[in-house]
Amino acid sequence: MRERLVARLSHPRNYVIRSACSCEGKGATMARILLVEDDAALARGIVALLKAAGYAADTAKNGEEALFLVDSEPFNLIILDIGLPDISGFDVLKRLRARGCKIPLLVLTARDHVTDRVKGLDLGADDYLLKPFDADELAARARALLRRDHGDPSPVVVIGNLMVDRVHASAEVCGRPLQLRPREWAVLDRLAAKAGEVITKERLISEVFSYDDAVGPNALEVHIARLRKKLEPDGPTIKTLRGLGYMLKAE
Numbered sequence: 001m002r003e004r005l006v007a008r009l010s011h012p013r014n015y016v017i018r019s020a021c022s023c024e025g026k027g028a029t030m031a032r033i034l035l036v037e038d039d040a041a042l043a044r045g046i047v048a049l050l051k052a053a054g055y056a057a058d059t060a061k062n063g064e065e066a067l068f069l070v071d072s073e074p075f076n077l078i079i080l081d082i083g084l085p086d087i088s089g090f091d092v093l094k095r096l097r098a099r100g101c102k103i104p105l106l107v108l109t110a111r112d113h114v115t116d117r118v119k120g121l122d123l124g125a126d127d128y129l130l131k132p133f134d135a136d137e138l139a140a141r142a143r144a145l146l147r148r149d150h151g152d153p154s155p156v157v158v159i160g161n162l163m164v165d166r167v168h169a170s171a172e173v174c175g176r177p178l179q180l181r182p183r184e185w186a187v188l189d190r191l192a193a194k195a196g197e198v199i200t201k202e203r204l205i206s207e208v209f210s211y212d213d214a215v216g217p218n219a220l221e222v223h224i225a226r227l228r229k230k231l232e233p234d235g236p237t238i239k240t241l242r243g244l245g246y247m248l249k250a251e
């Protein structure tokens with residue numbers, strides 16, 4: 001029985017986040033998530049939960065910061081609180097959609113503001129969650145939105161002898177399960193999604209690491225080297241195309 005992750009937030013409103021995530025350390029589909037939340041304690045709890053689930057997570061504590069970050073970083077999902085100190089979450093949402101931003105967006109709204117969820121959906125939110133919420137539910141909704149975002153109807157990708165199960169965040173070569181750390185899984189997931197195509201090093205780094213991750217110059221190479229070892233001898237190979245990037249290719 002895996003240990004339950006319980007993040008109890010020391011906030012006057014007593015938000016309690018519980019996760020009984022059965023795949024701690026692994027995200028169903030690796031992705032980078034932006035959390036827009038001004039409540040620092042709640043934000044820390046949610047980020048810890050998202051990171052434990054294997055996602056890269058960044059936070060913005062107000063609307064302007066959120067708009068800036070969305071312009072500069074490739075997020076796959078935005079979790080947006082409505083009550084923000086500068087501009088309201090509704091305005092952030094409206095501005096994002098007005099500039100053509102199509103990133104899936106989940107609105108967080110207080111339970112007593114029922115009309116907020118209707119307004120949020122009308123403005124282009126993809127889903128909403130009422131506060132206080134259960135961590136399992138947040139994780140499940142994030143997974144559902146991310147699956148939709150990846151536009152991949154098949155959650156299982158097969159490349160030669162490698163099978164990547166993006167729902168259960170697992171991979172196997174010739175039926176042999178691979179023991180992958182969260183970051184290794186993230187790299188493999190991105191490479192598998194674009195198998196046979198070149199992915200630049202910069203793009204992989206931006207999709208796999210969050211803003212405040214300390215990314216050393218060789219961090220990606222280290223993960224790639226470990227992955228190569230784990231894929232040997234029967235799995236596909238990760239080719240380095242000098243100056244271009246990486247490509248996962250079945251022999």
Ligand code: CA
Pocket residue numbers: 037038039081082083084
């Ligand atoms: Ca708030």
